Amino acid sequence: MIFAMNRSLVLSTLVLVVVAICFGLLQFGYASTPHDLLEWTSKIALFISGAIVLLSIRPVLRVLHWATFANYWWFPWLDGEWRAEIRSNWPKVHRMYLAAKREVPMFDALATPLTEADELVTRATVTIESSLFDISIEIMPDGNNKVSRTRFVRPRWAKPDRPELSYVYEQLDNTALAPTDTRHHYGAGIVEFIAKSGELSGHYWTNRKAEAALSTAGTIVMRRVTRPGFFARLLRHKSA
Template identity: 55%
Template sequence: MILALNRSIMITILVALVLGPVAVLFGFDIVKTPADLLKWSSRIVTFLTCVCLLLNWTPALRFVHLVTLGRLWWFPWLEGTWRAEIRSNWPQVERLYEAAKGNAPQFDALTDPVTEADEKVTGADVTIKVGLFELEIEIIPDGTQRCSTTDYVRPSWMKPGKPKLSYVYTQVDPLPVAPTDTRMHSGAGIVEFMRNGELSGEYWTNRKGENGLNTSGTIIIRRN
C-alpha cells in the first residue's frame, strides 16, 4: 500500500516522522549535547521501526486507513473477497486455429460477427490481501483447480484519474490441459477502481505465445 503514495506525500510524511520529534526535543530543550541527540535519534529510529512493523499487521493498517480517511488521499481499501467476471478472446483465437487446420469454416476475426459463444464469461473467486509494503491478489476460476497468484502489484493514483492497480501474475493448472493450452503461464493486467466500487480493466497472457495462441481479455471484479 505504501507504493500508492505519491512522492510529495511520502516525503512529507517521512519529514514529519523524522524531523518532527527532533524539533520537539530541541524546542523543549531536552536535547542539549551531541550525546543527547544520538541517544534520542536511536530511540526515534526504534520507534519508527516498531510503527512500521505494527502497520504491516493488516488490522492496524486498516484502522489507520479508516481514521485518516485514507480512501480519499491514499488508496481505496481492497482487502477481502471479491467475485470476478472474465471475458477472454480465446473463443476467437480458437476459431482461427480450427479454421486454419480446416476443421471449421473460414473465419475472419476483423469482419465476421461475434457469436454468443465468443462472449463466454468465466466467473472466479478473488482474494486480495493488503499490507503496508505489499498487495497480493489470488484468482481461482469457477469449476477448475487453476490458481492465479500475483508476483508483483503496484497501486497508483494520479489524480484526477482513477486509482489503478498494475500487476503481473502466474497461473498454474495442476490438471492435464489441452494441446492448445499450458499448465503454467504468466500474464499481466491493469484495473481501475471505479466510482461504483468495482475494479475494471484488461489483462493479457503469454499462454502458448510461442504458437501464436496467447490470449487477452477484460476483467471486472466486484466485492462480495
C-alpha cells in the same frame, strides 16, 4: 500499499516525522544542542522502525487507514472477497486455430468484430489482501482446479485519474489439458477502482501458449462480496 503514494510525498512525510520528533525533543527540554539530538538518533531510528513494524500488522494498518480517512487521500481499502466476471477472446483465437487447420471455414479476424458469441465468460472468486508494503491477489475460477496468484502488484492513484492496480500473475492448471492449453503461464492486467459502483474493472492479457500464437486477452470485472454484519448474523442464527 505505501507504493500507491507519490515517492516525493513518502520522503516528505518521513522528513516531517523526523523534524517533528526533533522539535518535540527541543521544545520539552530533552535536547538542547545539536549534539544532544545526535545522541537521540538511534532512539529516533528505533521509533520509526517500531512504527513501521506496527503498521505491517494488517489489523493495525486497517484501523489507521479507517481513522485517517485514507480512502480519500491514500488508496481505497480493497481487502476481502470479490466475485469476478472474466471475458476472454479465446473462442475467437480457437476459431482462428481451427481455420488454420481447415477444420472450419476461413475468416478474416481483423474484419470480423469480437461479439458476445466470441467471448468466453468465466466466473471466479477473488481474494485481495493488503499490507503496508504489498498487495496480493488470488483468483480461483469456478468449477476447476486452476488458481492464479500475483507475483507483483503496484497500486497507483494519480488524481484526477481513478485508483488502479497493475499486476503480474502466475496461473497453474492441475486439470487435464487440451492440446491448445498449457499447464503454467504468466499474465498481466490493469484494473481501475470505480468508486460509484464499487467495482474493479479493467483488462488482462497472457502468454498462454504464446509459442503457438494462442495467447489470450480480455476484460475482468470484480464486485465485492458483501457479508452480513454482526447483528444480521446474530438475528439469522436466532431465527434458524
